[in-house]
Amino acid sequence: MSDEATILPAKPSRRAPADRRPASVTVVDVARLAGVSAITVSRALNTPEQVSPGTLERVREAVRQTGYVPNLLAGGLRSNKSRLVAAVVPTIAGPVFMETIQALTEALAEKGYQLILGQSGYTDSREDALLDALIGRRPDGIVLTGILHSPQGRRRLIASGIPVVETWDLSDDPIDMLVGFSHEEIGAAVCRFLHGRGRRRPVLLSGDDARARRRNAGFVKAARELGMDWDAHHGVPTRLVPAPTTLASGRSGTSALLQAHPGFDAVFCSSDLLALGVLTEAQARGLAVPRDFAVMGFGDQHYAAALHPALTTVRIDGNAMGRTAARFIVERAEGRAVEERIVDIGFSMVERDSA
Amino acid sequence: MSDEATILPAKPSRRAPADRRPASVTVVDVARLAGVSAITVSRALNTPEQVSPGTLERVREAVRQTGYVPNLLAGGLRSNKSRLVAAVVPTIAGPVFMETIQALTEALAEKGYQLILGQSGYTDSREDALLDALIGRRPDGIVLTGILHSPQGRRRLIASGIPVVETWDLSDDPIDMLVGFSHEEIGAAVCRFLHGRGRRRPVLLSGDDARARRRNAGFVKAARELGMDWDAHHGVPTRLVPAPTTLASGRSGTSALLQAHPGFDAVFCSSDLLALGVLTEAQARGLAVPRDFAVMGFGDQHYAAALHPALTTVRIDGNAMGRTAARFIVERAEGRAVEERIVDIGFSMVERDSA
């Protein structure tokens, strides 16, 4: 070939890295093939409007031929934009946060961001290590889902300067941005709803976690105001089961309540799964819902409507929460100021047959 | 200070990057504070056994004081080890893969790896874009969960040179490594189990996805051999519902089967959720399980044992699958050769009351 001199032989680097994977294609390879400089390749891919149509086509062809996939680690390092968002959940095994995580993942993918996942467990112990591991990736944002973090964690997060969105809760002083709802209000609303249905002797069956306890508190307060604290010793009898809740703990909890506080006419559960447990135990004992007692769940999982009887529950728009969190972070990452940084997405009562 | 010359004033960089976040602490800052070089800080953190105890302590103290969190993008770029693993799932909304993903996340976190998540949806269309986005992060491994990928996707994956683990399935020619089980065998085993229980007129209620269809095929084949293809027109009547399966489609599917193929004495469902739908519909109609017909699920979700009647189902050890996948990838990433690259983790029948 006559023009081989224009294609400089790769200058052998002083030291060859040891156990690397087959050296992958880089911008330079693509640039060489397209007959342009590296930066032009970069622009063709990131800001095509800055490149002439002809060049654009040649670059794209070169990308196709080489199978080039940009190294986002390198790009992220230089541009200080990782296009990575970290999400922290207690555990993905609980179905409660799944809708939020799914919406988040989708909404972010649409904008070219990926999600990296961290499980904090229900304990604070490894939380610090987890946060460091995530912060180390220099994500463009961190989404905290249903988490009560330690004070150190808070400080570390603030110090990192990374945009943070807290979800699934409302707080007086959020770290940064927030999209959630009031658990106290839900408890109160459920109590009033049951009162309106003529129920006067409610009990609580609840997972032992902070947010559920706040719903319980809201319920108890409203019950007192409405004169529904019927049990001499306990006001509103409450049975706590370990978090995360299960169908099994719903059944055993029901048995325990039936024994310790007979005569209740309504159960408010901290999750739909728990409510399904109550329904199951009632059925196994030949009790009829809602005739013998009403049952209310929380979460409006997809199966709630199809249960028999159909479950009356509280709907949280996890999808909206995830999408809003994604929007917040993307706007921040793109330099736009987020006007509203605190959003109460509320909740709604879903009236069906069980109450 | 007399030795200020030894600490070179930071040479003002030729150009100050524009809209960066508050410049974070770097190895150099820590090194300066600890009175050592950058590489020593790096070693103190990554290979502490190569550093003398005294130095180690000073570095650690400096890290503490500065709040230094290593930039893993930079480290990954240089070392060609991202300590990132990508997982591809159809959707995280289906509870089936959650156990696998959770185990994967945990096992990886223990080894200092993080998981990045991609949802392929149940369609192949965006699969290529998704793969590129993930490959761009240069993960140390990719875990494919319950996915039948397009030929291009396969090629791209192979070309990337990244270790791949396929899960939830067995395949004749895996891309790379594999940990799964045989869906055909499960179908056959379930059929034989029902036959052993005296059932002779089975039907299939199944989500419309590739793996479920393979279980069905295994079932139908065994049924033919056992003379259980009782329906004149259909052999083993089959009702397909859209994937992902739901409780509601379990109920409606049951209704449809009851109408179109009355007289069946067993239902094999492609998921526990579907089975729960069958149980629910039966209960709503006053039918008794297993008296009127037996019900079998698939997956052994945590709630299966607590249902009424307790659900007989097929257990898949998602936890083991996730941990094995993690082990494969970590071993590869650490340069060790993986001896066994194909593992059949099998399955087990869980006999309970519904069949």
Added chain:
DNA sequence: ATGAAAGCGCTAACAG
């Protein structure tokens, strides 16, 4: 519209 040079923060390679 395109290019040259520099450097993001870290660690591999080599040297003591």
Added chain:
DNA sequence: CTGTTAGCGCTTTCAT
């Protein structure tokens, strides 16, 4: 055990 130097692959800045 510790340090010097270079460079991973990309994009920012400045220049044309």
